[in-house]
Amino acid sequence: MQTDQAKELFRKLKIQTVLDLALLVPVRYRDTTLSSALEAGQTVTVEAVVETAGSQGGKLRAQCRLPEFDQTVSVIFFRATPYHYERFQVGRHLYLQGRLERFRGALQMPQPRILASVGTIEPHYKVAIQQTRMRTLVRTYVTEDSLRDEGLEADEVTTLMRIHFPHRIDALHRDGAFRPEVVRVLKRVEAYNHVRKLRAKRHTYPAMEALTGSVEPFIEGLPFDLTSEQRSVIEAIRVDLGRSDRAARRMIVGDVGSGKTMVMFAAAMMARPHPVLLMAPTSLLALQLYEEAQKYLTTWLTLALVVQGDARGTYRQADLIIGTHALLYLEDLPPAPLVMVDEQHRFGTRQRQELEKRVAQGERRPHYLQFSATPIPRTQAMMESALIDVSLIVSTPFPKRITTHVIDRSGFGELMEQIRATVARNEQVLIVYPLVDESEEVPYQSLEEARGYWEERFERVYVTHGRDKEKEAILLAFREDGEILLATTVVEVGISLPRLTTIVIVGAERLGLATLHQLRGRVGRHGQRSRCYLFTHVPQNERLQAFARTLDGFEIARLDLRYRDSGDILDGTIQSGQKFRWLDLGEDEALVQQATKRAKRYASDTRN
DSSP: OOOHHHHHHHHHHTOOSHHHHHTSOOSEEEEOOOOSSOOTTSEEEEEEEEEEEEEETTEEEEEEEETTTTEEEEEEETTOOHHHHHHOOTTOEEEEEEEOEEETTEEEEESOEEESOOSOEEEEOOSSSOHHHHHHHHHHHOOHHHHHHTTOOHHHHHHHHHHHSOSOGGGTEETTEEOHHHHHHHHHHHHHHHHHHHHHHOOOOOBSOOOOOOOHHHHHHSSSOOOHHHHHHHHHHHHHHTOSSSOOEEEEEEOTTSOHHHHHHHHHHHTTTSOEEEEOSSHHHHHHHHHHHHHHTTTTOOEEEEETTEEESOTTTOSEEEESGGGGGOTTOOOOSEEEEESGGGSOHHHHHHHHHHHOBTTBBOEEEEEESSOOOHHHHHHHTTTSEEEEEOSOSSOOOEEEEEEOGGGHHHHHHHHHHHHHTTOEEEEEOSOSSOOTTSOSOOHHHHHHHHHHHOSSEEEOOTTOTTHHHHHHHHHHHOSEEEEOGGGSSOOOOTTEEEEEEETGGGSOHHHHHHHHTTSOTTSOOEEEEEEOSOTTOHHHHHHHTOOOHHHHHHHHHHHSOOOOGGGTOGGGOOOOSSOOTTTOHHHHHHHHHHHHHHHHHHHO
């Protein structure tokens, strides 16, 4: 039971649980155990008897005998205070701690600390409260019983108790850092604590309807076969939607070109005869989904499109209503028992929740499916499954035949030959620039500086960027008629360009691997042989070289974690990963798997 004062201290420390407190480990220790040996170059703690003391040239110099070792040591204070002179009286016994040095064969100890007592190892924490308060908090709440009650295993309890209440520093530390076996325990506890906190945030609500429409007519009518992973995810969704006691919350993460759209359409079929809402982040994506739905769904479902300035079909009577956030402003949204959001991370949490609330019926909520083309490490997917069900689509319907080249200025001639050959085959080229306008801080040409060069050499050059109000119309026009598109990362997640087979990314080292992967995913969407050029002034960049060697988005997500900091799902940025002190989501898959099982078992045990 926490007191009001303890609750306030927990709040200041930004922690919620006993395990949060236990994982705030000391950054260093003050060890006042009396030393068993004297070694020059080492910090020692000794009992000393003052034999002589006096001022010399503004310095306090004293000669002390060390009775335990039957040796003498010279002590010097360069800026002595009255306190030092008062303590260093001849015949007085003191406890001193300092670095021992050997000078002309004699031992000396400059500026030692005078200790009030010895025989303790005092932890020091890097926290926003006083050390004495922190130590009191730890003594009160980090106990063997409290750690066992949290579901920790015996070796974890022992290790955490030794960290906060150590008897010997060398059992924990080596060369100023925790020993590997201690770090491994901290990783296990950190993973377990995080998954438990995620599980606590998970809320379940009854569903508006159990949706049991048949999906087989749609699948059998497709002019191609679905992959086994697509079928597996569709089956998981079928089970989800068939329940009325719990509204589904599932995130489907699929690599670029993995066929998530067919999974969306299959889910819409399951909702028949009830209406479905599908929200996309841009008008262009919404239009693309609408056009795809017209190809594959009109035999069974009526469709409507709702984007700013454009409406097709009658949404009040439609089975599948596809739109942007414009859906939030419709006055009479039908009570749709299934809501789907594409590229979910591009919407704010408030927008996603608003759409759910608009169609909910009291406590009964719609089934909710969110889709993302930003791959995440499998370790992160395991963790997030404690908060929301997660499905990964790793394979793609078409084999990726994209070669990636890291080039600098010396490779520009060869690049130009490739671009001319691409255009001659009636295929398209995308060149991505880091900035729209010139900047002294970026050592690459901007889009506006470069456009004249390309417009002089090619006929149908289109230009767009994030500030361009006409960008969606320009992308559509380029799709039909263009040779070269000059853009910024506005095309990272966007329109499908079937003839696009070459992409050049200028200043590639300035972008994260996830963004590079999304951009590279624009080419070769239908299995055509394609090329990606990473243009950089630092071609030996290890990160770019690693990126060039793999096309697997989930492997790239793991590499991305290695090379950059990541976000935190608890703060709402699900797609970015988590920040951990000890755990490495790119490497510690087995530990995360173990933690998720333990957290589930703990929840079951505490319920029973």
